[in-house]
Amino acid sequence: MAKDARWSQTAIADLGRPLSDVTFCVVDLETTGGSPTNGSKITEVGAVKVHGGEVLGEFQTLVNPDESIPAFITVLTGITDAMVLEAPRIAEVLPSFLEFARGTVLVAHNARFDTGFLKHAARELEIPWPTFEVLDTVTLARRVLLKDEVRNVKLSTLAAHVGAATTPNHRALDDARATVDVLHHLIGRLGSFGVHSLEETRDFTSTVTPQQRRKRHLADRLPHTPGVYLFRDRADEVLYVGTSRDVRTRVRSYFTKAETRTRMGEMVNLAERVEAVTCATTLEAQVRELRLIARHRPPYNRRSKFPERTTWIRLTVEPWPRLSIVGKVTPDAVHVGPFRGRADAAAALDALHEEFQVRQCTQRLGKAPRSSPCVLAAMGRCLSPCDQTVSPERYAEEVERLRAALESDPEAVVARLGRRMADLAGEERYEDAAVVRDRLASLVRGLTRTQKLLEVTREPEIVAASPHPDGWEMHVVRHGRLAAAGVLPHGRPYEAWLDQLLATAESVEPGAGPVPAGTVEEVEVVRRWLVSPGVRIVRGQWHATFPGAARHVR
Template identity: 50%
Template sequence: MARTSVRPVIAPQLSFDELGTPLPEVTFVVVDLETTGGSHERDGITEVGAVKVRGGERLGELGTLVDPGRGVPPNVVALTGITTAMVSRAPRLESVLPSVLEFLSGAVFVAHNAPFDAGFLRSACERHGMVWPRPPVLCTARLARAALTRDELRSVSLGSLSRYFGTRTQPNHRALSDARATVEVLHHLLERIGNLGVQSLEELLALTREASAHRPTQRQRRQRHLAESVPSAPGVYLFRGPREEVLYVGTSGDLRRRVRNYFTAGEKRRRIRDMVALAERVDTVVCAHALEAGVRELRLLAAHKPKYNRRSRNPGRVWWVAATEEAFPRLSVVAAPKEGALGPFPSQKAATAAVDTLLDAVPLRRCTQRIPARSPSGTPCMVSELGRCGAPCAGFQSREEYAPLVGRWRDLVAGRRDHELSSLVSAVDELAARERFEEAAGDRDRLVGLIGALERRQTLAELAAQPEVVGARPDGRGGWELAVIRYGRLAAADVARRGVRPMPVVEAMRASAQTVLPGDGPLAGAPPEEVRLLYRWLTTGGTRLVYCDSWAEPAFGAARWAGWAARAREGTAAGRAALEALVR
């Protein structure tokens, strides 16, 4: 495909959602609680310590003992040094809690093993009729699992981390001291993940959520330099192995952010971790927008068949139903997209099921023997006796009598008639009226599949037949994503950003777009997945047609029956749910 522009190439500006909240602008409140035990339902808080920081600067501290309204167990006294006599003169929790909540206002809640501390404060709010503000919660223990490998530090306890980083304040099981030590640990961990490219609060929270079950391997950490030259732009990325082979292909609206994730604990897929360990380089192709990236990904998958992409195992492997070239044509399942064929089908089984349903409406012969044009001398089969075949094999049906059946098949596929679909729908309704529900359900499901296949073929074939279609989709920031499509292929892609007149960009694209010559088959030689992707882009998301000659779907196409198929699918789902409920 070709790309052009009437203005200098500028890296796409990310939206606020994409940028996130920069970490230097985030206010963290690091909290530590001492309690009489480990259950926030049965035990009470004996001490609260909190430190507020932003951008590495300490903004304030809060520390107080709390009367839990019960005695402090001896084992807790031995651990913390907080006795019952010490807390008996302290304020009760209901008087301390408002100050703690005010201190937390507008900040990220941070604690070591944060679920413990947040759980105690949340339960306390419920007991005393106060509203828990539901702040973002960051656990420094989980953050340590994401930032450090087991080779560096096996234990991520607060004491181990403090010793590892050499913090000035060492934890001693007193709330304010432990909170101060956690602040220092937090700052060291933020430096670590900064080297991984984590720059926003959203990235930080996502990293800790995913790190609870996995740690990055040492090999992953060593490979993180591969992301250093990756741009922050939409496009396609390719991981390459030691022999320059393509290991994996993917797309992203922000290539740099996506590629960085492969070298963190956020990547949990075993096969992808193995791929990262083999990778020697990451190549990128910057694209105008997501549509171009999606098309380029499909083409690269087909060209390289990467080992670690599941989609590349059988790229472009689809099936079609076509009429054979002989005196008395029959329907055959084929891999090559012949002219006038029905498809594409994802599997040979699905194509065969469509043939069975079609032959119920169009009585073409079912046998596979080759019948001579003159003087056939075969013996009629059981299908003929049931009235589902005119027995041309025995000479009971001439070529002239048989030809209209082939014409009906071709008109049905092309969307020039739908009488057959009407008769099939009526047959399903009749079976249901006669209370032959199981038989009706089976025929209904097969008919739904056939309607979907016909609609898919007709819509995609109409798009693939168009010499040129130009679409424009709002980019959500006051600009336009633009695409030139020729014979079902993306021929050019570009953007007109906010403030740029789109029509000069469109005309430049059309002038320099790739020349596409139509090929054979229903989709003019275009890959089905690419045509499907382009059709979806053109018909969703507010896309507008800028140029189009005569793109129109057939008047008697299967789309007329899409509503019936949707209701049938809902009925199938409801029936299955009812059956599962009965089983339970």
Template identity: 40%
Template sequence: MQPAFEQMGLALSEVSFVVVDLETTGGAPGAHAITEIGAVRVRAGQVLSEMGTLVNPGAVIPPQITLLTGITNAMVAGAPMVAQALERFLGWAGLDEPGTVLVAHNARFDVGHLRAAARELGLRWPEPVVVDTLALARRAWSRAEVPNHRLATLSSFVGSPTRPTHRALDDARATVDVLHAALEELATLGVTHVEDLATASDPVPAARRAKSRLADGLPSTPGVYEFVSSTGEVLYVGSAVDLRRRVRSYFTAAERRTRVAQMLDTTVDVRVIPTPTEVEARVRELRLIDELDPVVNRHSRHPRRRPWLRLAGGAQPRLVSTTLLGTEEVSCAVGPFASRSALRDAQRAAESVLRLRSWDGHGAAGLAPQQEPAQQAELARRALSGECDVVAAPLLERVAALAAAERFEEAGLWTARLRSFLEASRRAEAVRPLLACPHLVAARRREGGGWELVAVRWGRLAGSAVTPPGADPRPAVTALRSTAQAVQRPERVGQATSVEETLLLAEWVLEDGARLVEVGAEDPAAEAVGAQMDVCAALTWPVGAAARHQRVLRAEG
């Protein structure tokens, strides 16, 4: 089972293990099956407390079960009923307390009975982190070392002073010794934290799992990490909310990417750059990938080479692709595109409506008639400046007509072309406001209280900060304004920073949950009211924005 969020990164020496064993009637899990509960709480190898009780199941114990366990109907006649015993166990165990893990040998049986009984009796089951010593033992010791992985065999193998007797508390004590021996064995394979337990039985090469120690000592803060080879080459760059937890996760079976797994085998070091906020970590990740071009990073590479679609001047208007777009031109362009093929699809969608090329005439329903060059240019400017309906409305009519004629393949082709145009338009709509803004400070509430603050200048992250819970954020805003990086107004898109960074910031700054604190010049006192209004006007979306067409944008390709 996956560990709870607050327990990720918790060292096993800090964990309270509640080791439990049940005896039952042999019947199906539920409120009338449990005949005995035994449990031991341990931490750092030391027994903290024990609990044991017989349980009246409210049902007859079959003779064969009595023969196995020694528990008779007479023995449980005066014992607590299942509801009372289970309430006592849950109160003692504290399974919803941070840092507590439930352990059993063949946990599916014991935990299944506990969960089913709690559900049937209307008791709250806390869904704790569960560790199965049977699975751990199978990973720790092969059949060449032990003939089987039964509790009696394992307890003898590890030298436990307690022999399992099919009585709950004795079996729980034996399970404690098996747990400690298995964890000691698996520690050499890098199983040292709670999150490692979830994948300890997975087939991860021992040498790779052992490298999880590279995460030891890393801070549990946001930041950027770099996997480094023996020659000092940066192989991979990533960002994380919790650096230690994220780096450790690479050395478990949770990591299934072949290229990354191969990279881990050649990694000898992990370098990190802590950051105050997650958004700064993600921005630094983009910048480092752009700068270092790591061999394993597939995404976010060469962001400055991605093309845009713009209107070319001249007597005959036409759409052209470019990777060099002036900042004044971004107001009448869409992009950037992830690929040349996506650009070609969007270009064909727009040109088919705007009649900027000659067509074969197939499926012309819903398209605008041929117009004068000046009219074509004006229509194209509107389509590329945020009025997506200029292209979307006629194409949607065309798709509907093709579908009605059962020409589904053609309808799907034009839908895909329209989607490429709308996706590029949506990206352009997101970056335009920030690319036109000399200074902006935005804030978001932190989950635990306080604020995250970011300063953005000409589409580039200029600084970030956090405030503690309950503190007045205004001094932090003033400090951020004065310490933020000075950014010169760029002459072309991608000069101050990559568009990918600006898109990331737009998502953070302009979506629900963010508050705009300052908008305008770096020095608000020097900003004319009219100029501030111009910038604020840029932070709006046109009525015909791409977001209106969610049905097309969300459709499967």
């Protein structure tokens, strides 16, 4: 598959916001108790705005809580009822603080406490809470400082450890000033861990095991480009395959983020190296990921490992055709699907048999069968070719009616089952109505999926483009398979460049059924890109036709 080789190193600014460029608002509160949900109120707000190590401004005010301050709080903070009597209430203070903190990253020591009180006050006052990013110096200290450096991570302990200019004293502004010094010290220490941006800091403060953190170097030489990454174990077997717009940043996240999936933690512990496959476009990366998963079948990938395991409904080709559930597509028959599983296909099959009187028996019948009819014939649900009750011409008409529903619009099935559902509901047989509804839903989903696949796989060649920062992403799709990808640079002659891309594109031969040249998932990924905003068809007449079955999905 062709690729554009012009990728250059992404600028540092593109990898995240350097901590030196971030404006922080370090905030501290004094309150009447430990939780706003228990009725505790804010009595003082103090905040310091800093950027690049310089103080930009300070905010401080007492707050009238409209209640008496408990004696033990007065002993702790020195704030008395008399001191807050003339102070503004939180309804006046909160808007002023939010304006002061606008556009900053909030920082607090035990941030959940401070932001919890502020958010609670905002809800009570019906003031929208801005989407602040938050850093907690408690969490940061636990990640950065060694256990033998400090006995605990209390603000007073850390302030003394870093030599803060202000001693914490349970007053909001002084504690915020001390927290600023602690923050600056911790940021200085982050550099030794290779953490320089806000995004990396946020990842670094997540809970990860020491084993995961020690393997962070595995991402160091990976590219900042779209592509696929493969985790390999000591025996060089592929453990996991993934894709990203920025391979290096994504892989680093496995070693710095809290990974809630236990299987991923196990995988990282087994990994010994990470291999990257650079791709010209995101679509190419997505397709390559699917192909690599299918090839290697990594134990830690849950999806796409067995693309050959599909379930279809087939209209057989024989003297007296019937519907059958199969696992493979053949070139000589009409197929519907794939379905999510055999049960889903069986439900769709039942829906078709509600409308069409083709035989449901599985034995092969010759042109002139001679056997006894089954109970379905007596019920009027089968034309009964087994005892020659029906002529070949009449049976062929029914088959053609069925074929039309499978290939274009299942209107007849939808109408019949719709009436059936209404009748059952009118009789208050709601469970039976739900069964009919589910059968119809399975059928419509399967038909819609088939028709969307055929839109792409029937086209010998589609060349399409979408905007890219450096020019245009160009993709060549042949019979549903991605054959080439590249980026046409701005100012480059279009025709000559495209001719070169086409010359290096993979040759693709059509095959059988709705998915002749690629897996179902690949075709669906390609089609989603084709119908995405901004995509233009450069060569070929393809367009999304929104086939008949899709109009019944809702």
